[in-house]
Amino acid sequence: MSHARLSRWLLAIPMSLLALATLYPLLFTVNVAMKTRRDYVLDRFSLTDALRWENISTAWGSVGLGRYFANSLVAVTSSVLLLLLLGSMAGFALSQLRFRGSSALFVACLAGLFVPFQVIMVPLARIMADSRLIDTYPGLILVYVAQFLPFTVFLMTSYYKTIPGEIVDAARIDGNSVYGVYRRIMLPLGTPALLSVGILDALFCWNDVLMSLVMMPSADHRTLMVGVTALKGQYADDIPTFASGVLIAAVPVLVAYLFLQRQIADGVAAGATKG
Amino acid sequence: MPTGNAPPSVRPMTTGRTDGARVVRPGGAGARRGRAGPRAERFAPYLLLAPAALVIVVLRLYPLLLGVNFSFTGDGERNGVAVGLDNYLELLRDPLFRTALSNVGLLVLLLPVAVAIPGLLATFIYLRVPGHRLYRSVYFFPGVLSPVIVGAIFNLLLAFDGPFNALLGAVGIDAVDWLGDPGVAMFVVVGVHVWATFGMALVVFLAGFATLDAGLLDAARVDGASLLQVIRHVIVPGLARTIQFVAVTTMIGMLTSMFGLLYVMTSGGPEGSTYLPEYYIWIQQGQMNRPALASAASTVLFLVMLGVGLLQIKLLRRAGRED
Numbered sequence: 001m002s003h004a005r006l007s008r009w010l011l012a013i014p015m016s017l018l019a020l021a022t023l024y025p026l027l028f029t030v031n032v033a034m035k036t037r038r039d040y041v042l043d044r045f046s047l048t049d050a051l052r053w054e055n056i057s058t059a060w061g062s063v064g065l066g067r068y069f070a071n072s073l074v075a076v077t078s079s080v081l082l083l084l085l086l087g088s089m090a091g092f093a094l095s096q097l098r099f100r101g102s103s104a105l106f107v108a109c110l111a112g113l114f115v116p117f118q119v120i121m122v123p124l125a126r127i128m129a130d131s132r133l134i135d136t137y138p139g140l141i142l143v144y145v146a147q148f149l150p151f152t153v154f155l156m157t158s159y160y161k162t163i164p165g166e167i168v169d170a171a172r173i174d175g176n177s178v179y180g181v182y183r184r185i186m187l188p189l190g191t192p193a194l195l196s197v198g199i200l201d202a203l204f205c206w207n208d209v210l211m212s213l214v215m216m217p218s219a220d221h222r223t224l225m226v227g228v229t230a231l232k233g234q235y236a237d238d239i240p241t242f243a244s245g246v247l248i249a250a251v252p253v254l255v256a257y258l259f260l261q262r263q264i265a266d267g268v269a270a271g272a273t274k275g
Numbered sequence: 276m277p278t279g280n281a282p283p284s285v286r287p288m289t290t291g292r293t294d295g296a297r298v299v300r301p302g303g304a305g306a307r308r309g310r311a312g313p314r315a316e317r318f319a320p321y322l323l324l325a326p327a328a329l330v331i332v333v334l335r336l337y338p339l340l341l342g343v344n345f346s347f348t349g350d351g352e353r354n355g356v357a358v359g360l361d362n363y364l365e366l367l368r369d370p371l372f373r374t375a376l377s378n379v380g381l382l383v384l385l386l387p388v389a390v391a392i393p394g395l396l397a398t399f400i401y402l403r404v405p406g407h408r409l410y411r412s413v414y415f416f417p418g419v420l421s422p423v424i425v426g427a428i429f430n431l432l433l434a435f436d437g438p439f440n441a442l443l444g445a446v447g448i449d450a451v452d453w454l455g456d457p458g459v460a461m462f463v464v465v466g467v468h469v470w471a472t473f474g475m476a477l478v479v480f481l482a483g484f485a486t487l488d489a490g491l492l493d494a495a496r497v498d499g500a501s502l503l504q505v506i507r508h509v510i511v512p513g514l515a516r517t518i519q520f521v522a523v524t525t526m527i528g529m530l531t532s533m534f535g536l537l538y539v540m541t542s543g544g545p546e547g548s549t550y551l552p553e554y555y556i557w558i559q560q561g562q563m564n565r566p567a568l569a570s571a572a573s574t575v576l577f578l579v580m581l582g583v584g585l586l587q588i589k590l591l592r593r594a595g596r597e598d
Binding site: 007009012015018019026090093094102105109112115121122125126145149225229232243249256264 | 316317319320321323324326330332334335336338339341342345396399402405409410413415416417418419420421423424427428429430432437438441470474479482502527530531534538553556557561566569573574576577
């Protein structure tokens with residue numbers, strides 16, 4: 001038994017090293033963001049001697065990161081709200097109601113899971129251009145919704161399947177219409193699932209770069225992640241400001257992770273175990 | 276939230292399947308013609324489903340057909356003209372696309388490693404290595420960062436005059452041009468991708484472990500089985516489905532979510548050595564104004580993904596049968 005315990009402690013060594021390798025790049029970036037240019041050139045590893053927030057404000061102001069931040073907020077919030085609305089409506093219908101063609105519609109929704117954006121990038125950009133939605137927020141939001149809706153519908157359907165049909169039946173006997181059941185019963189009961197799917201959808205939209213790059217060509221309409229890529233050219237020789245810009249883009253997600261770690265991990269696991 | 280624990284129900288759960296003509300659910304049918312008329316009620320499921328179905332069909336499934344169709348037409352002056360397989364022949368001749376395809380081959384070869392790392396780590400965590408809770412949340416965290424941010428951070432770390440080379444220099448190893456050497460860059464980008472995503476796969480593995488029969492593990496341990504034997508005879512067969520799922524999603528992830536890294540870290544270079552199909556599609560569509568050629572590349576990517584998915588499922592089934 002002590003042999004087994006010893007080998008477990010031995011395993012802890014590579015695992016801690018790996019944990020360090022996981023955290024170090026971010027810690028390094030935080031440290032660099034607080035340094036002066038001179039400090040960084042002289043010694044890349046030394047701890048910064050002061051917290052220089054001016055690097056952050058330079059990055060925030062100069063390439064328009066502030067504006068891109070707002071763009072991302074608008075696109076992500078609207079997309080997530082729409083995703084939750086459409087996803088819960090469809091999930092309710094697919095899990096609790098019987099109707100002709102429901103299995104075919106379920107399969108059609110799921111088929112969307114297997115069509116990555118890269119595969120339909122060209123025709124989708126054309127459809128958006130033809131309907132004058134390219135380079136507009138409604139266009140980008142629609143593309144985000146279309147991208148993450150199959151996943152959202154899938155998770156909402158699996159969640160609503162765990163709600164006993166008797167609850168729906170009872171509400172109907174009380175005189176609720178189908179829509180009333182959705183609004184008064186299914187939406188409130190679905191809160192845990194809506195929360196965890198919503199967090200994941202928000203994360204996916206916030207982190208996207210390719211869709212935004214294709215759908216929002218003009219510079220003012222950039223989302224934050226596309227904006228961050230512009231920093232590279234701008235601050236090639238001013239690494240502390242570059243690192244500050246990277247941090248600005250990372251902070252919302254890091255804060256979300258600190259508080260919502262369990263929901264995020266559970267959501268990822270739920271997507272897997274329900275397959 | 277596993278599927279298995281649905282609360283028991285007297286009425287058969289409606290699972291999205293339908294038995295045809297029955298529109299109204301059995302049981303208490305008379306009571307449900309509440310406020311809305313029966314007609315409105317009959318259409319209610321369709322109205323609830325319509326927005327989602329419409330978005331998915333119009334903006335996901337239809338473009339797939341449109342793209343395939345588009346790949347058989349020409350670009351520029353031959354816009355809209357049927358050109359048969361010309362685009363596909365051009366792809367085959369294009370050294371950049373050939374590199375992209377051989378890089379896909381490399382990804383397939385590296386896949387077992389990308390699956391084994393999180394699998395092993397999940398095993399250790401499951402076996403309660405000291406500090407296992409902490410490891411889980413630390414490992415998972417890069418997975419929530421955008422590839423753009425991960426790429427930018429590693430641009431700093433891996434620059435030729437950057438800290439990583441400085442560290443190597445301190446122990447007497449010559450500096451390597453991590454992102455500038457065509458023989459090295461692709462491995463570096465894949466490595467960074469694995470660094471960023473292994474925590475996601477780890478969480479999926481841990482969810483799989485939760486379904487594993489703990490009694491079996493205890494029995495193996497009482498019989499004095501070594502760690503390797505436990506992995507080989509208890510964990511791998513018990514987790515066959517999870518391994519299959521992780522393998523497929525990891526492969527799909529490598530084929531469709533490395534764009535951000537490529538865009539930020541290498542821009543496909545040096546000498547086009549880090550092209551992947553998704554990057555090629557973006558370049559042809561956005562930069563070279565060759566949408567039809569890009570559509571052909573998209574179709575090839577779709578077929579590759581389909582093939583990889585089917586192949587892996589087949590291989591794993593066979594492996595499962597031999598065990």
